[in-house]
Amino acid sequence: MSTTKMTVVRPGILTTVQDWPGRIGYWKVGVPPSGPMDDLSFRLGNIALGNPEGAAGLESAMSGPALTFDADTYVCVTGADVPVTIDGHSAEQWRPLLVPAGATLDVGTSNGAGLRVYVTIQGSMEIDDYLGSAATFTLGKFGGLRGGTLTEGDIIEILGAADPSNLRSIPMEHRPVLTSKWEIAVTEGPHGAPDFFTRADMETLFATDYEVHFNSDRTGVRLIGPKPEWARQDGGEAGLHPSNIHDNAYSVGALDFTGDTPILLGPDGPSLGGFVCPVTVVAAERWKLGQLKAGDTIRFVPIRAANAAALGALGVERRASFPVVFSSGGDGDDGVIARREAETAVTYRRSGDDNVLVEYGDMTLDLALRARAHTLHERIEAIAPTGLLDLTPGIRSLQVKVDPDVLPISTLMGLLAEVEDDLPAASELVVPSRTVRMPLSWDDPSTREAIQRYMHGVRADAPWCPWNIEFIRRMNGLDTVADVFDTVFAADYMVLGLGDVYLGAPVATPLDPRHRLVTTKYNPARTWTPENAVGIGGAYLCIYGMEGPGGYQFVGRTTQVWNHRYPERSGSFEAESPWLLRFFDRISWYPVEPEELMDLRADTAAGRGGGVEITDGEFSLAEHDNFLADNHDSIEEFRAMQAIAFDAERTAWSAAGEFTTKGDTDAAV
Incomplete structure (x- = not known):
């Protein structure tokens, strides 16, 4: 079967490779499906060319790419209204177009309704699958071409020769109606x-x-x-x-x-x-x-x-x-x-x-x-x-x-x-439950930077600013921030869910209720969080799997919980999956300095470990219930103290107008 080389002359804006329905079956570990955001336009473009509906194609935002091919190639441009030319000659959207060898397909900028434009190409893009899909997830840096957007000079091979026998038109009544x-x-x-x-x-x-x-x-x-x-x-x-x-x-x-x-x-x-x-x-x-x-x-x-x-x-x-x-x-x-x-x-x-x-x-x-x-x-x-x-x-x-x-x-x-x-x-219930001991850089400089960005770009007057750890102390009625430190490092956090903030990020809670520090989440959420920041929201702890938005109150930063070298085995990561943690794992922390953490993160990225120690074990709910019964009085005493502080914070918020004006949507955005 013949192969055609497609060269990116101009990448357009946020142009990525996507397929449909995307990466299915990994929602439980925080891997989104990705795929075309407008699947209707995308699938219709493939149908026009005789491709399978979900065949890999290109998605751009507002402005499309300029492409050349070293052999005659059929393409279809769908989605938002954009000017399309082939070697300077105007061409139509929503119908198969023949791009002669060496000619330039130029997909311009939308100035009307709609935002995303799609270019589908007859044949099969030679893109390696990642977890079963070619769809690009740029935040996770995987899928598509290098896990990111296309750049000038990129070359993608297309398997299959131009075949006019499979082409078809898309009826006007089937095309999506775009509006404002x-x-x-x-x-x-x-x-x-x-x-x-x-x-x-x-x-x-x-x-x-x-x-x-x-x-x-x-x-x-x-x-x-x-x-x-x-x-x-x-x-x-x-x-x-x-x-x-x-x-x-x-x-x-x-x-x-x-x-x-x-x-x-x-x-x-x-x-x-x-x-x-x-x-x-x-x-x-x-x-x-x-x-x-x-x-x-x-x-x-x-x-x-x-x-x-x-x-x-x-x-x-x-x-x-x-x-x-x-x-x-x-x-x-x-x-x-x-x-x-x-x-x-x-x-x-x-x-x-x-x-x-x-x-x-x-x-x-x-x-x-x-x-x-x-x-x-x-x-x-x-x-x-x-x-x-x-x-x-x-x-x-x-x-x-x-x-x-x-x-x-x-x-x-x-x-x-x-x-x-x-x-x-x-x-x-008796389940496998590993003990996973991890390094934690307390009050890490990267989390301090994230708080400063939030104050400068989103909201400066939030009750949890300028220091999340002090806010945690106040909300839980603890005497000093050192008490927050001691509580976090004394706890065993059981992983109850994965993918709380993408890519195997755990949502975990201390097994001992006396270690459950309760906070609230940012309102509105942060727009940036450093990869592997550790935070507390409600009664739960999370390790952020990657950079991105977030709302948990920071306590520090740790090593990677997602293997970016996958499918290569790396350090503490198992060969069959890129995520480190499992349901019902128990996380515990040991303190490291920020510089030491950076060394451990570099070791993890290079596949040399990263200071994570894992020991096999199991968890019995019946045994845990016995522990709760044996410590009932002291647990209730802690909860009562915590409730007083929680109510005091809520009263202060109410008096300051936090529930009526500070968090309103217009001010927040």
Whole structure:
């Protein structure tokens, strides 16, 4: 089979290689699917050329690339409206174009509706897969070409010769309708009224024209809109702000309230987090997120999940007019599909039309609830029903992602009920549990820098600034910051979830409740966090897997938890996976100086270890329950002291207007 060389003459803006549906099956360890943000335009471009719908192609933002080929090649340009030329001669979008050998395909800059433009090429791009996909995840620095955007002079080989017999046109009625005033179909849930938002909040959400903020990207589209009233004072152990919850899995397309700031999560967004999401964009409408640009407005249109278009569809039902034509209001159930009354209550929450979030018990930190979710996870994984795509555990939950065209939600609910009937008691849980001892540079200079950036670029008057550790001390009623140090280094943190902030990042909590320092999360979130910063949010500790946004209160920095040398085995990392930690690992810390940490990080990057010590073991929930009973009195004494400090901080926030003015969306962005 012949091979054509494609050369990048001009890369365009943020041009990456993507495929569809992207990197599936790794949500539980914080690896997003990536793939085209507007899958509709991307897939139609491939169909026009006779390619498989998901074949690798190029995505750009606002301005496309200039490309040459050393043999005749068919291409198709779709997405946002842009000028297209071949050797200076005008060419059309949405139809196959023959680019003669040596000619230059030039995809210009959009000056109309839409943001992202796609170039698909007939044949197969010779791009190495990473975890089963060629899709580029630039924040993680993997996939595509070198894990990043294209640059001038890049060469990609295309397998296959130009073949006019497979070409087809894309009917006008199948093409996405681009606008600056969007209506986007959403389903209720997972977290709506009355538990999290007021009824008035939900009415406002559906009546508001939200504006797209310029600080938006593939991780999420930030919106400008009214601040919720909220239906509760705070998030309890999950944090001081009412948006804070015990971490659970997110869905792509969820409207995530990070504090008071609404963000539509994109295909490069986080898989796990501790903020509420009142509505979720249905799968067939998520292509619109890729075409939203700064200044556009969005009106959310609630629809019944059963009325959502099939994700596999590429026809008129996926055009922009869909919500208006077919909308019949939401399901009217506040996003709760069903409740099950039992010794451990179960709530089944809707998260779009392709996810069910199974939540156990009350909104509290209880390892028995995590054990229950783990047992459910194992059972469904063993059954492996056709149409199951992902299983992602949270603190007290399990998100089940399916292809609803293959495994309808109604069928899934029946399966979940059957499995629930047969689950053993959580107290029987005994799982492998390694002890993972890691270095920690306390109050590391990189975290100090992140706080300064936050104060200069986002918010200078936050209660947790200028020093997060002092804020942690104050919120927990400790006498000195040295007490914070002693508490963190005395704790054994059990890993309850992975991917809390991407790439195997753990969400962990101390096994001894007397070591559980409770904080709140940044409102709004930081725009930059150093890789492997260590922070506390709610009652949970996280190691950030990579640079990116974040909201946990910093205590320091450690070594890498993701093997960037994968698939090569490296130091403490196992050969079969690039992530260091496992569910139910127990993390403990030993102190190092900042300079020593930099040496250890360099060793890890070079594959020489990095100061991590791992010892095998196991965890028994029954033994842990005995420990809690034996230490009941001192645990309750600590919690009482902590509650007094927590209430005092909340009172101070209220007096300062923190809940009414300081965190409002307009000021925050």
